[in-house]
Amino acid sequence: MEPTLAGIVGIVAMLALFTTRMPVAYVMTLVGFAGFALLISPQGALSMLSRTYYDTFSSYALSTIPLFILMGQLAFNSGISKRLYECAYQFLGHIRGGLAMATVAACTAFGAVCGSSPATAATMAMVAIPEMKRYGYADSLAAGSVAAGGSMGMIMPPSVVLIIYGVLTGQSIGALFVAGILPAIVLTLLFIVAIAIQCRLRPNLGRGGERGATAARLRSLLGLADTLAIFLLVIGGMFFGLFTPTEAASIGVLGIIALSLLKRQLSWKAFADSLYETLRTSAMVLFLVAGASVFGKFLAVTRIPFDVAGWVAAMDLPNVLIMALILGIYMIGGCFMDALALVMLTIPVFYPVVQHLGYDPIWFGVIIVLVTQIGVITPPVGINAYVVYGMCQKIAPTVTLEAVFKGITPFLLAIIAGIALMMLFPQIVLLLPGLMY
Amino acid sequence: MTEHVPNPGRPSARLFSGLEGGMKVVAAACLMGMALVTGLDVAGRAAMNTPLFGSEEITSILAALVVGFSLPYAHSQGSHIGVEVVYQRLGRRARRMLDFCTRLVSAALFGEIARQMWAYGLDKRAVGQVSMNLGLPTYHVLFALAGCFAVFALFQLRDALRALRRQG
Amino acid sequence: GTRLTYSCFFPPTHVQSQLAEAWCKEVEKRTNGEVAVDFFPGGTLTKAEEAYDGVVQGMSDLGFSVLGYSRGRFPVMAAVDLPLGYRSGWAATQVANQVYAHFKPAEFNDVQPMYFHAHGPGLLHTAKKEVRKLEDLQGLKLRATGNSGQLVKALGGTPVAMSMPDSYQAIQKGVVNGGMYPVETNKGWNMAEVVHFMTETQPVAYTTTFFVVMNKARWESLSPKARQAIAAINVEWAEKHAQAWDASDVVGMEFFKSKGGKVLPLNNGEAERWIKATEPLLAQYVQEAKAKGLDGQAVLNFARQALRKAQQ
Ligand code: NA
Ligand code: NA
Numbered sequence: 001m002e003p004t005l006a007g008i009v010g011i012v013a014m015l016a017l018f019t020t021r022m023p024v025a026y027v028m029t030l031v032g033f034a035g036f037a038l039l040i041s042p043q044g045a046l047s048m049l050s051r052t053y054y055d056t057f058s059s060y061a062l063s064t065i066p067l068f069i070l071m072g073q074l075a076f077n078s079g080i081s082k083r084l085y086e087c088a089y090q091f092l093g094h095i096r097g098g099l100a101m102a103t104v105a106a107c108t109a110f111g112a113v114c115g116s117s118p119a120t121a122a123t124m125a126m127v128a129i130p131e132m133k134r135y136g137y138a139d140s141l142a143a144g145s146v147a148a149g150g151s152m153g154m155i156m157p158p159s160v161v162l163i164i165y166g167v168l169t170g171q172s173i174g175a176l177f178v179a180g181i182l183p184a185i186v187l188t189l190l191f192i193v194a195i196a197i198q199c200r201l202r203p204n205l206g207r208g209g210e211r212g213a214t215a216a217r218l219r220s221l222l223g224l225a226d227t228l229a230i231f232l233l234v235i236g237g238m239f240f241g242l243f244t245p246t247e248a249a250s251i252g253v254l255g256i257i258a259l260s261l262l263k264r265q266l267s268w269k270a271f272a273d274s275l276y277e278t279l280r281t282s283a284m285v286l287f288l289v290a291g292a293s294v295f296g297k298f299l300a301v302t303r304i305p306f307d308v309a310g311w312v313a314a315m316d317l318p319n320v321l322i323m324a325l326i327l328g329i330y331m332i333g334g335c336f337m338d339a340l341a342l343v344m345l346t347i348p349v350f351y352p353v354v355q356h357l358g359y360d361p362i363w364f365g366v367i368i369v370l371v372t373q374i375g376v377i378t379p380p381v382g383i384n385a386y387v388v389y390g391m392c393q394k395i396a397p398t399v400t401l402e403a404v405f406k407g408i409t410p411f412l413l414a415i416i417a418g419i420a421l422m423m424l425f426p427q428i429v430l431l432l433p434g435l436m437y
Numbered sequence: 438m439t440e441h442v443p444n445p446g447r448p449s450a451r452l453f454s455g456l457e458g459g460m461k462v463v464a465a466a467c468l469m470g471m472a473l474v475t476g477l478d479v480a481g482r483a484a485m486n487t488p489l490f491g492s493e494e495i496t497s498i499l500a501a502l503v504v505g506f507s508l509p510y511a512h513s514q515g516s517h518i519g520v521e522v523v524y525q526r527l528g529r530r531a532r533r534m535l536d537f538c539t540r541l542v543s544a545a546l547f548g549e550i551a552r553q554m555w556a557y558g559l560d561k562r563a564v565g566q567v568s569m570n571l572g573l574p575t576y577h578v579l580f581a582l583a584g585c586f587a588v589f590a591l592f593q594l595r596d597a598l599r600a601l602r603r604q605g
Numbered sequence: 606g607t608r609l610t611y612s613c614f615f616p617p618t619h620v621q622s623q624l625a626e627a628w629c630k631e632v633e634k635r636t637n638g639e640v641a642v643d644f645f646p647g648g649t650l651t652k653a654e655e656a657y658d659g660v661v662q663g664m665s666d667l668g669f670s671v672l673g674y675s676r677g678r679f680p681v682m683a684a685v686d687l688p689l690g691y692r693s694g695w696a697a698t699q700v701a702n703q704v705y706a707h708f709k710p711a712e713f714n715d716v717q718p719m720y721f722h723a724h725g726p727g728l729l730h731t732a733k734k735e736v737r738k739l740e741d742l743q744g745l746k747l748r749a750t751g752n753s754g755q756l757v758k759a760l761g762g763t764p765v766a767m768s769m770p771d772s773y774q775a776i777q778k779g780v781v782n783g784g785m786y787p788v789e790t791n792k793g794w795n796m797a798e799v800v801h802f803m804t805e806t807q808p809v810a811y812t813t814t815f816f817v818v819m820n821k822a823r824w825e826s827l828s829p830k831a832r833q834a835i836a837a838i839n840v841e842w843a844e845k846h847a848q849a850w851d852a853s854d855v856v857g858m859e860f861f862k863s864k865g866g867k868v869l870p871l872n873n874g875e876a877e878r879w880i881k882a883t884e885p886l887l888a889q890y891v892q893e894a895k896a897k898g899l900d901g902q903a904v905l906n907f908a909r910q911a912l913r914k915a916q917q
Contacts, residue, residue: 018519018520019520019522020523020538020539021519021520021535021536021539022519022539022542023518023519023543024517024518024519024520025517026517026543026546030542030546033546040663040664040665041663043662043663044662044663044665046549046553047553047557047658047659047662047663049549049550050550050553050554050556051557051651051655051659051664053550053554053582054501054557055652055654055655057500057501057504057505058498058501058578059497060497060500062500063497063499063500066468066471066500066503066504067472067475070468070472163773164616167616167793167794167795168618168647169618170618172795172798173773174795174798243780246475246493246496247476247478247479249472249475250471250472250473250474250475250476251475251479254472272465275465275469276465276510278468279464279465279468279503279506279507279510280507280510281516282503282504282507283504283507283508283511284511284516284517286504287517296649300645300649301610301650345649347617347618351618390516390518393518394514401518401520401521402522482746482780487763488746488763488765490754490758490763490764490765494766557658560658560661564712565677565678566675566676566677566678567676567677568676569676569751570750570751570754570766572676572677
């Protein structure tokens with residue numbers, strides 16, 4: 001079969017198989033395997049399958065995932081996240097959707113130290129969704145804000161995609177990181193606006209409560225002092241470069257265990273539950289990553305990403321249209337493929353074009369990250385959406401996959417608005433690096 | 438997804454729940470091991486300027502074992518999510534047949550991965566390949582993972598048969 | 606005609622990847638289209654660590670990666686990566702191809718090697734501390750993996766193993782104090798932005814050997830004429846890769862200096878001390894080869910002699 005045709009058939013087959021309720025990760029594995037076998041060789045495909053699973057499971061970069069999930073679990077089971085949200089409620093509870101806003105801001109803070117989207121989504125889902133549910137927030141808002149907020153793991157520097165982009169194009173990684181900060185903050189604000197608007201239109205999504213008294217606010221804040229110390233250690237340690245994300249997560253796990261033992265807040269059963277729940281969700285997340293990776297290898301050998309990039313590069317259109325087309329391709333491509341693989345395959349073709357059109361390379365790098373992160377929250381391969389849904393099965397069983405995707409929609413619009421804003425005002429991206437480099 | 442509470446009296450049910458429970462404990466131990474090894478590394482680096490060389494390799498190996506040994510547990514907890522929209526609208530008979538087919542395919546898929554991992558481990562052992570920094574014989578990890586995937590496939594097979602026997 | 610797939614882990618904009626891609630085009634041209642090659646850069650088909658195994662298993666027909674990623678698998682060729690005192694990538698490439706041609710080691714029986722090449726001298730780079738003598742390395746945490754990690758340890762430093770993308774941040778933030786790597790990396794991974802000193806440690810410079818290999822069955826399925834054409838291209842390309850490594854080192858050095866980097870010489874009489882410190886590593890190589898029934902001393906002697914000739 002013609003590789004391009006095989007690619008299209010593969011995508012259709014994947015969509016069709018999704019309807020059988022076969023787990024999403026299995027379907028991506030199966031279709032990716034079959035396609036690879038067809039285009040390369042059956043033995044090559046069998047080897048690819050086992051190697052990709054082994055690679056994913058034993059990847060040091062991904063080992064942050066179980067550790068951060070465990071940290072979230074321990075925070076949940078020892079009551080830390082409950083107290084955290086009680087405190088947030090004291091301060092923000094009177095605003096409609098206030099807890100969802102706090103969650104998005106927390107995601108951005110977490111993203112400032114963690115380079116992975118699914119890890120951010122999984123950790124924050126554990127901490128935030130049960131609490132938002134407790135305060136009567138709608139499934140869609142609770143799940144949507146976490147799934148979308150999780151994309152901040154990649155958008156807010158440090159970001160793996162920015163590193164790879166810097167290496168591919170020879171741009172300064174430091175400048176790219178600095179350039180990514182302001183857009184991430186703008187996007188966080190847009191997310192908050194999106195929450196405010198939808199809660200104004202439909203107050204049921206997240207009702208406002210009583211305004212907390214000053215004394216109660218201070219008391220709730222004081223009660224959190226020790227917990228905040230741990231979070232400051234974890235986040236500050238990563239920020240000041242004392243440790244890598246995996247190390248920070250381990251410190252967080254050990255710190256929370258020590259603290260809860262001291263304060264006798266963690267029973268043996270709660271500890272064991274935290275471990276087992278972490279196993280369950282880690283397996284779920286890593287299967288999704290492995291499945292997406294198998295499918296990505298198949299898409300690579302169809303050469304569709306190369307071909308599409310080549311066509312666009314050869315088109316004779318006005319600059320803005322070409323740029324829009326390129327961004328459109330990343331948006332659609334991100335729906336079927338992991339952001340990193342997509343960037344790796346297409347940047348070499350697009351980058352010279354973008355430079356030729358006179359766009360700033362640093363600006364383009366940051367925009368690419370934003371655009372590919374749309375992919376992690378949209379079907380069919382929206383890893384964050386599936387991760388959040390998977391987490392909810394235990395912690396908030398009423399949440400359906402439709403609710404997750406529905407909840408994501410306003411945030412999707414916010415990202416698109418953000419990209420438009422940054423196309424109109426490139427200064428948002430270029431201001432900080434201009435000052436520093 | 439867990440529509441069955443297994444009858445603990447039957448030997449096969451005891452085997453399955455024993456496997457699941459035992460592997461779960463190994464996985465949990467590996468998970469705590471990851472946190473401890475990494476914590477030791479950081480503490481060593483900060484306090485005595487003696488980081489644990491190659492701790493990344495140990496962490497990665499433990500991470501692989503964490504996921505591998507939790508496969509049966511994650512499976513019977515129904516962790517791997519699928520899309521329910523269309524499925525929910527089907528009749529009971531159609532659902533049963535669909536479940537039978539998808540689980541059989543899954544069993545074959547993961548059984549094959551188990552076989553390939555085993556072969557991969559044999560290859561690595563035969564050529565004498567070890568890990569880059571610590572020189573650890575990582576083929577042991579592959580053998581362990583092969584075993585985990587084999588058990589995982591077995592669970593899929595059991596569920597396929599269950600779907601077939603299911604009434605209605 | 607035949608269509609082959611070629612997996613390379615270097616990102617597509619890297620000159621080594623571009624050379625590999627040029628190899629593909631040259632093969633198509635000189636076999637008159639009998640053999641066409643689809644090129645997959647950036648590890649999109651197989652990752653660096655699995656590229657060799659990927660060729661054996663047929664995940665790709667051709668693979669380009671690092672021998673050192675499969676530690677223990679290439680006991681003869683591993684001699685080339687030792688800290689023998691390389692002064693250029695060209696010399697290291699000569700040594701690699703000569704060792705292979707002379708010993709025809711059985712470790713490559715499961716593939717058809719195309720050619721080998723190797724990067725320029727792996728040197729010591731530090732962020733804040735100036736290193737001029739062996740004692741200065743005490744207590745320094747240096748990013749180094751596998752082979753270079755053993756070198757750092759032998760010299761008295763503390764090796765920290767981490768991936769290249771992590772290294773930039775780790776050095777920037779002071780988690781490690783520097784690294785052992787070839788000069789080109791200063792530009793290739795922007796390391797010059799975070800390191801400020803380079804010590805002229807050429808007397809104990811190691812290298813990293815890269816391989817390009819083809820699936821054996823695919824090679825044997827090609828016509829004798831095509832195989833002959835490819836063999837001729839391989840000889841030329843080994844030379845091109847070697848020259849590219851040295852040219853990258855020049856660029857890396859310029860970039861390093863443009864960022865304010867300072868090159869430090871070893872103090873008087875230090876070179877001998879550093880060389881002496883690496884001797885246990887060479888002895889260990891011979892020992893490990895012996896355990897696999899190979900005459901490691903003969904390989905080592907041959908490699909040293911080839912290097913001496915290449916650097917004359
Ligand atoms: Na981040
Ligand atoms: Na998507």
